[in-house]
Amino acid sequence: MGIPTRTAALCLFSVFHFVSAGAAQTVVATDETLKTQLVELTGWNMGNAADPDKDLFPAPLFACGKAVSLSVTILSDPTANGKPYVDNFVRMNRLRDLKNERGGSMEIQCFQDNPSWLEISLKQHHYDPGQTSYFITATLQSRSYRFESLTARRGWIKIEYYP
Amino acid sequence: MNGPEILKRASVLAFAAACAGLHPARGQAMNTYWAKIGGWDMSSSATKTVNLGGIEPANIVAITVIIHTDPVTIGGSPRVEADRLDRTGFGEVGQTVTPSNYMGRGGSFEVTALSSVTLYRGSDLQGCGASCQHNRFLQGLHSGSTGNRGWVRVDYVGTPVNASQPYAIKTKVLTIGSWNVAGATNKDVNFANFGYPVNRVASFQATLVSDDQIVVSDIIRTGPSGSFGGIAVLTDKVSPPLAVLRRGPYSDYFNGAWSWNFDGTQNRGFIKADYLAAECNEGSGYTRSFIGFAADGGDCHGNNGSGAAAVHVIQTQGGDIWSTADKFAFANKPKTGSDLTIKARVDKIENTNTWARAGIMLRASLAANSRHVAMVVTPKPASGSGNGIGFTVRTSDGGATLETSPNTLSAPYWVLLQKTGSTFKGYVSASGTGDPVSNPSAWTQVGAAATVAFPATYYAGLCQTAGNNTPARYNTSVYSGLNF
Numbered sequence: 001m002g003i004p005t006r007t008a009a010l011c012l013f014s015v016f017h018f019v020s021a022g023a024a025q026t027v028v029a030t031d032e033t034l035k036t037q038l039v040e041l042t043g044w045n046m047g048n049a050a051d052p053d054k055d056l057f058p059a060p061l062f063a064c065g066k067a068v069s070l071s072v073t074i075l076s077d078p079t080a081n082g083k084p085y086v087d088n089f090v091r092m093n094r095l096r097d098l099k100n101e102r103g104g105s106m107e108i109q110c111f112q113d114n115p116s117w118l119e120i121s122l123k124q125h126h127y128d129p130g131q132t133s134y135f136i137t138a139t140l141q142s143r144s145y146r147f148e149s150l151t152a153r154r155g156w157i158k159i160e161y162y163p
Numbered sequence: 164m165n166g167p168e169i170l171k172r173a174s175v176l177a178f179a180a181a182c183a184g185l186h187p188a189r190g191q192a193m194n195t196y197w198a199k200i201g202g203w204d205m206s207s208s209a210t211k212t213v214n215l216g217g218i219e220p221a222n223i224v225a226i227t228v229i230i231h232t233d234p235v236t237i238g239g240s241p242r243v244e245a246d247r248l249d250r251t252g253f254g255e256v257g258q259t260v261t262p263s264n265y266m267g268r269g270g271s272f273e274v275t276a277l278s279s280v281t282l283y284r285g286s287d288l289q290g291c292g293a294s295c296q297h298n299r300f301l302q303g304l305h306s307g308s309t310g311n312r313g314w315v316r317v318d319y320v321g322t323p324v325n326a327s328q329p330y331a332i333k334t335k336v337l338t339i340g341s342w343n344v345a346g347a348t349n350k351d352v353n354f355a356n357f358g359y360p361v362n363r364v365a366s367f368q369a370t371l372v373s374d375d376q377i378v379v380s381d382i383i384r385t386g387p388s389g390s391f392g393g394i395a396v397l398t399d400k401v402s403p404p405l406a407v408l409r410r411g412p413y414s415d416y417f418n419g420a421w422s423w424n425f426d427g428t429q430n431r432g433f434i435k436a437d438y439l440a441a442e443c444n445e446g447s448g449y450t451r452s453f454i455g456f457a458a459d460g461g462d463c464h465g466n467n468g469s470g471a472a473a474v475h476v477i478q479t480q481g482g483d484i485w486s487t488a489d490k491f492a493f494a495n496k497p498k499t500g501s502d503l504t505i506k507a508r509v510d511k512i513e514n515t516n517t518w519a520r521a522g523i524m525l526r527a528s529l530a531a532n533s534r535h536v537a538m539v540v541t542p543k544p545a546s547g548s549g550n551g552i553g554f555t556v557r558t559s560d561g562g563a564t565l566e567t568s569p570n571t572l573s574a575p576y577w578v579l580l581q582k583t584g585s586t587f588k589g590y591v592s593a594s595g596t597g598d599p600v601s602n603p604s605a606w607t608q609v610g611a612a613a614t615v616a617f618p619a620t621y622y623a624g625l626c627q628t629a630g631n632n633t634p635a636r637y638n639t640s641v642y643s644g645l646n647f
Contacts, residue, residue, distance in 0.1 A: 025339065029336035034336060038320070064372075069433070070368070071225035073226065075223075088272065106381065110376065158318060
C-alpha cells in the first residue's frame with residue numbers, strides 16, 4: 001500500500017475545496033446532485049497468498065474531500081451454475097469462529113499536488129495469522145468458490161461524490 | 164514533491180494501469196434496485212432470503228443492507244435504530260473480547276443463487292446476552308416478524324431488471340462536522356438535520372476524511388493490519404435523534420502514527436443516507452382511474468405528507484396517451500369552475516419506453532377517448548435526446564391527439580397547465596417558483612394555446628403510462644409539489 005508523503009499533502013497546489021469547520025452539520029448533496037464513479041476490478045488472483053493486496057490507479061472524477069461513500073463488491077470465479085458468488089468486501093464473518101474471518105478493507109488516497117492521480121487500496125484480512133483468509137482458501141472451507149482467475153471480473157468499486 | 168518522485172509515481176501509475184486490468188468503467192449506466200426485507204424474526208431465524216428481481220450476479224456493483232430494530236427500551240429510553248448488517252467488528256488482532264470493547268453485532272449477506280441474497284444475522288460472540296447493548300441485534304430483541312425489518316439496496320450495471328420499484332427513495336449527504344478522532348472515540352451527529360425520521364432510512368454509509376483530505380475511508384472499514392473498524396448507527400433514542408459514530412479501537416490510523424491525521428477541527432467526513440420519501444400506498448383524496456384498460460393490479464397511488472409537500476408514486480402499465488383513445492393511469496379529483504392552474508414536479512420517470520409519459524392532465528371525462536390537455540414528461544434515454552416534455556391536446560372526444568414537444572427536457576422538471584375558460588396553456592420550469600402570472604421569468608410556454616370546450620365538472624390530476632403493454636411492464640414514476 002502506498003503511503004502519500006506529508007510533502008504531498010501540504011503542497012500549495014491544492015485544488016480541493018474545504019467544507020467549513022464547526023459543529024454544525026450541513027446537507028451538501030442530494031440524490032439529484034450526487035454522482036458516482038465506478039471502477040471495474042479485474043486481474044486479481046486472490047488465491048495467491050503472496051498477493052493479498054490490490055492497488056488501483058484510476059483517474060478520479062472527484063475532489064478527494066468530496067467522496068462521500070465507498071463500496072467494494074467481490075465476485076468469485078464463475079461457479080458450477082455459471083454464476084459468480086457475490087460478497088461485500090468489508091463484510092465480517094457470520095460465525096463464532098474467528099478463523100472464518102473474511103473481511104477486507106478499502107481506502108482511497110488522493111495526491112493534492114496532482115488531482116489526476118488516485119490510489120485505491122484493497123486488502124484482504126484475516127484475524128488468525130495461522131489461518132489464511134477465507135477468500136484465499138475457499139476450497140478449504142468446503143465451499144466451491146474460487147478467486148483465482150486473472151481475467152474474470154473480480155468485482156466493482158463504487159465511489160459516490162458530490163461535485 | 165520533487166521531480167524524481169513525480170517520475171516515480173508516474174511510472175507506478177502507468178505500470179499499474181497497464182498491468183492491473185484496470186477498467187475505469189466510465190459511462191457505465193448504473194441502476195439501483197430496492198428490496199424490502201419484510202418480516203424477519205431475528206430471534207428465531209438466523210437467515211432471511213430476499214429476492215433481487217432478476218439481477219445478474221456478475222452485474223452487482225454494491226449491496227447495502229439496513230436493519231431496523233424493533234422499538235426497545237434501554238436505560239429507560241425507548242428507541243428505534245437503523246444499522247448496517249455488515250458492520251464490524253470484533254476488536255484488534257489478539258485482543259480479548261469483552262463486553263466493553265466488543266463492537267460486533269455484524270451480520271453478513273451473500274448472493275449465491277441467481278437473483279436472491281441471503282442475509283445472516285450476527286452472532287453472540289461474547290455470550291453476554293441482552294446485557295450487552297452492542298448485541299441487541301443478536302439477542303432476540305428483534306422478534307417482531309410482521310413489520311418491515313429493513314432494506315436491501317443493490318446497485319448494478321447492465322440491462323435493467325423488469326421489475327418496477329414502487330418506492331420513492333431520496334438521498335441526502337450530511338457533513339459530520341469537526342471530530343478530533345485521535346482524542347474522542349465517539350461523535351454524535353444531529354440526525355434531525357436530515358429532515359426525516361430514522362425509521363425511514365433505507366441505506367446509509369459514513370465516511371471519514373483525513374485532515375489533509377488525502378485519505379478517505381469507510382468508517383466501518385477493517386484495517387490494513389487488523390480490525391480497527393468503527394461503527395455508525397442511527398438512533399431516535401434522544402431528541403434530537405442522533406447518528407452515533409464511533410471509531411475502532413486500533414489507534415495508529417487515527418493518532419498520526421501513520422502519515423494521516425484526524426485531529427483537526429475541519430469537517431471529518433460525511434454521512435450519506437437514502438430514505439423512503441413515499442411508499443406506494445393508496446393516497447388520500449385521489450381516485451384511481453384506469454383509462455382505457457382494466458385495473459392492472461400493480462397500480463398504486465401513494466403519497467406522503469399533504470398538499471404541495473406530498474410525494475406521489477404511481478406504478479402502472481398502460482399503452483399511451485395518443486391517437487383517438489388512451490390507455491393510462493389517472494390519479495384524479497373532480498373539479499369545477501372556469502379557471503384552474505395545476506402544477507407538479509415530475510421527480511423521476513422510469514424509462515420503460517421512450518414514449519412512457521408522466522405528467523399532469525385536465526380531462527373532460529374518464530372515457531378513453533375524452534377531450535383533454537396534458538403536460539407530459541418522457542424519459543431521457545441512455546443515448547439520444549429523448550422525446551422531451553410535450554403539451555398534448557385532444558380537442559374533441561374521439562378526435563386525434565396533437566402534441567407539441569419542442570425540447571429535450573426530462574425529469575426532474577416542473578410542468579404546469581393553465582385553464583382560463585376554454586383556453587389552455589402548458590408551461591415548463593426548472594425551479595417551479597410561483598406560476599406564469601406571478602413569476603413569468605421562471606416559466607416557459609410549450610406550444611401555442613389550445614381551445615377545448617370543457618364541461619362544468621371535469622377531472623384534474625397526475626397521468627402516467629408505461630408506453631407499451633406488450634409485454635406488459637410496470638412503470639414507476641415519482642412526483643412532488645402537486646398543487647391545484
